[in-house]
Amino acid sequence: MDQQVKEWQARAEQLKALNLKQIEGPLGELDAHLTLRSYIVGYSLTDADTTVWKTLRDNRVAHAYIKQGVMVNLTRWFKFIEDTNPSFTLPQHPAKAAKSNNEETQNKDEGGSYDIGLQDTSKGVITRFPPEPSGYLHIGHAKAALLNDYFAHKKYDGTLILRFDDTNPIKEKQEFQDSIVEDLALMGITADKTTYTSDYFQELYEYCVQIIKSGHAYADDTEQQIMREQRMDGIPSKRREAKVDESLAHFEEMKAGTEEGKRWFIRAKISVDDPNKALRDPVIYRCSPEKHHRTGDRWKIYPTYDFCCPIVDSIEGITHALRTTEYNDRDAQYQWMLKALNLRPVYNWNFSRLSFVRTLLSKRKLTKFVETGVVWGWDDPRMPTVRGIRRRGMTIPALQEFILKQGPSKNIVNQDWHAFWATNKKYIDPIAPRYTAVVTKDMVHCTVKGANASPSHEEKELHAKNKELGTKKVFYSSSIVVDQVDAQSFEQDEEITLMNWGNAYVRGKATSTTGTESGSQLVTSLELELNLTGDVKTTKKKITWLSQDQDLVPVQLVDFDYLITKDKLGDDDNVDDFITPQSEFRTEAVADCNVAALPQDKIIQFDRKGFFRIDQPFLKGQPAVMFQIPTGKGK
16 A cells, blocks of 8 residues: 555656646546545545645646536545645645735634644644444544544644443443444544553552542442432432441452442542532442453453543543533543542543434434344444444545534534535535436336337446446337336326437326326326437426336335434433334335446436435345435435
């Protein structure tokens, strides 16, 4: 890969000439290379992208040419690199440079400003992304990961640590850990270092002993429900003034995993009745004898997130702990832990959590959806997981752009999915090849007068605006099929356009005596008369069709609805009461013969039906399964 990067850095020299004729050839080669690619080399930003992008941006001739959109792939890549790397310095022309010397240059991405700086960055920036390996990453995690990556690698040229917060053996699995690594790689995020909270279990145990000895923590065996009520009401535990030796003895029982030890917790001794309830003596250690997926049965005690997070952050040299605003009340607790243990300070920096209408991001609730069969699994296209939305058809560049455009704002907004999918459409529309499908149910057989006596075919472009995608075979014959909904709209002798063929008159329309669900009669057959000299601009109806004289491919077109029926669930709402009764809709159809060769994951467009991602390719005897990709219109 390093050799490929060097090759493209060298080729960037060919793009410096201020003469369009000289650079048009190299630009064309780059455009062809970028077909279906988000980056020049590999699956994340490299020096190849950086060098080529800056070379083109510095060249006023090349930049003006790219903005014309003549080379679709090049234009898409150029804008993507620009949008996802707002820290790139733009060239300044002399007249503007003088002015900007007296103005602070603002680094803004459309929709979100990244000019909100972190505190005290003069000595470097080290951030961390600390997921718990108890589920798959969802879009909320994606925002946290991308922001940590942005501040560490783009804005401040610092360090990003991926730390697995593996302190709950009951919920954690190696499967989830592996999936997190894969999903981060897909998003173009590469951590400089990967660590595990479990690597610090010995140090965390020692810090707990230290905080007990200093009188800042105590052992408690109050029942959980009573403890919860006492914390809410500001009532001290009966164990709060226990002697240090007693608390240490109970902690050792916990460490041994005895029946007696299972009854006890360790609580930080912060406050009984502080208005900030997060400071009311939170639990910092618990006994859990279950086997840990990394450390086995060595440990029977595990620290809570609120205890281990500030400690490990300090140990690993984290300078800024970026967290969502839901942690606002717990920031004081975080800082109290550092001071109580005399640890190196760490800044807290909060940003708003990414939320969407009619969407749950609670890992507990999403797990329930998986375990109860509401969805197929964590990668179900209805799930807000990274894998789920990718399976639905979201591209990684679009995901990156959407999240980075939100900016690191602290304002909490319940996002609509429309903008999310509209962003995606910008990326797939220029590169999705066009095919044809007709719904099988009640499809209408047509006889076409004026067609050649024997079937024929021609090569047609897969995309009218992107010739680089190649061609497809379009078959013509006197026997074709069209959608029932189109056939019902035709009037006697109306002139229509058969897309990729030409105009035709509707000369006959047979209907059945049985009505459709809407109450109108079914069209059973049509007679059409070709008028290939007709003007396609004058017809109101331009329809898709398929010749029956080809190997039509059976396909299932699958669309989805939201999993819940309410925009935002309240604290007292029962999730089960708001599950959408039916959120999966399958339509049987047939597609043109070209679809038979399409591979899994391919994104295409069926003319007049929308964009689809191929989830299961066509196999003899089994239809291709295609998931409809939202485009920001409708649901």
